[in-house]
Amino acid sequence: MKETSARLLRLLALLQARRDWSGQELAGRLGVTTRTVRRDVDKLRDLDYPVHAVKGIAGGYRLGPGAQLPPLLLDDDEAVAAAIALRMAAGSGVAEIGETAVRALLKLEQVLPTRLRHRVNAVRPSAVRTPSPASAVDADVLSTIGSACRDHQRVRFDYRGSGGAHTRRLVEPHALVTWGSRWYLVAWDCDRADWRTFRVDRIQPKTPTGPRFTPRELPGGDPAAHVASSVGRMWTYQATVRLHTPATSDIARTAATYGRVEPVDEDSCLLHIGADTPRALTFLLGALEVDFDIVDAPGLAVHLRHITERYQRALSACPPEGPAEA
Template identity: 55%
Template sequence: MLETSVRLLRLLSLLQARPDWSGADLAGRLGVTTRTVRNDIERLRILGYQIHSTTGTAGGYRLGAGAALPPLLLDDEEAVAVAVSLHAAAGGTVTGIEETSLRALTKLEQLLPSRLRHRIDALRAATVSVTRRGPTVDAETLTAIATATRDHERLRFDYLDHDGTGTARVVEPHRLVHTGRRWYLLAWDCDRRDWRTFRADRIRPRTPNGPRFTPREAPGGDAAAHVMRGVGSTAWKHQARIRLHAPVETMGERITPSAGLLSADGEHGCVLATGTDTLHDLAAFLGTLDVPFTVIDPPELRTLLNTLANRYKSAAVEVGDAKRPVPGSERAAAGFPAGEVPPRVADEFKLVPFARADDV
């Protein structure tokens, strides 16, 4: 009986490994006759596995989807990958799946052999998760969007724009794009007859879905790249353009596409088009780039940088020296002639108009 049970598990593992098997191939892999394979297939069917017979010269078998989820066989690497993914999902940006992920992880860990449990414990002990700020998206919303995308059905939903304005949209959903912090939907807007990118956390799906449609090709053939070019700035409350005094190749290694769009500005400079929910966050981010920069717009960012520069300058004065006048020699060393007042930070910048997107 034990030999039969082991053989059934091996047979199930083979059926899960690829879509179609001939009876002869299965018999060869298991070291049994095709008649034994037929009997074992019937036993698996009795246990609830939907195994379909395929037509052809020699016939064959295919594992199908059933009404209930039967046991799933995972190898060592697959089991570790599933456990790590469930742990990450429990603290991710999708609401409503935290408890579900933890329940599934608990069940999986109870079944894991000790060698795998030790590997997962080591990963967990050595890993620190940083809680992401920002809005989360409901799991049911993602499921509704994904279902309409898969079935090529028009999606109807209420959408909240960045300025708080609500609009009703009818779109042909193309792809969900996850940037690590947010979920976006790339879709063809049926009313505006153009591609649009929507933040999934601002979508409230309506039922039922609309009629089926023939999918269009994504702009440029790459949905993720198109979304990244847009969400680097237009999906945020504040949009900004910054001239970085460093080659675009250098800055491309420090700035990810989700943080903004870089374009060359001469041989030794580039322009960053980016966005932020708060200007303080953007000011802090620019400081981490460790290169000189000039604010093109908005003027509010220049004002903030001027305030922060004065604050940092005051903080850098040693205790007891706050009232000490700056000697002329130190002023000259800093590049300012004696008696000349150093320019304010904001005076070094020139305002350039910025065309604001009206979409997301």
């Protein structure tokens, strides 16, 4: 009995993780026969989980929305509150939190009844559009793209470039990534036959999505590193500094969210980084809290001297401090 209950939870997690599953795939993941999968699906249906059978050659099972909210240990008000909170977190631009919120939101919206979805949408303007313009991304756009990434479905969208020009794109979406205060989509551009990085706030997707595709292998395998490298090359000001910390350190991993880290030896690494101006770069480097040497950064020394003089003036005007507490 305990083994069956554990298997039901694993089956439910699989159905929530992807849109469509064949009976054979589920059987392979669970280590059982397809007949056992059919029996477990019936048990989930008895618990009011809306598991639909998809007919055809590529048929299988799909967890869809039901007439009422399946047992998630949430009542209606709690489900609405959770969806609204996840929408706000998804649009916040906060690293890691935003991406996790999108994954959770996709799972919740997949089974949210229409009557509750209307209540969530009713408060969308105040819940989604309150972040700063740099991070204002429509939650529906995130949801559409996130679902397409999860279900391996092509997406066609209008894209506004940095110069204001609009183009129509057809892509195979790979992953959503937050970098700084913005969301980016890593995708294979079907018309250009190459990997591309798109700012999500410049995307206007066309629905419905589809057809499905076989995922490609991203060069390097790390979507976050791919975005950092792509965005870093777009900055007007480019620089290289040597950080006094190994490439495997936590500080270097943090620096990799701003640019590309290159190992040098066991005590240092090179950071290839970009910014709008040398002044902006001084603040990025200061936030890393590690010593560094300028390798190739025209104009950076001038701004470092300027900010050092400001700090020294601030220190000279500070009242004397008492002895530090133990």
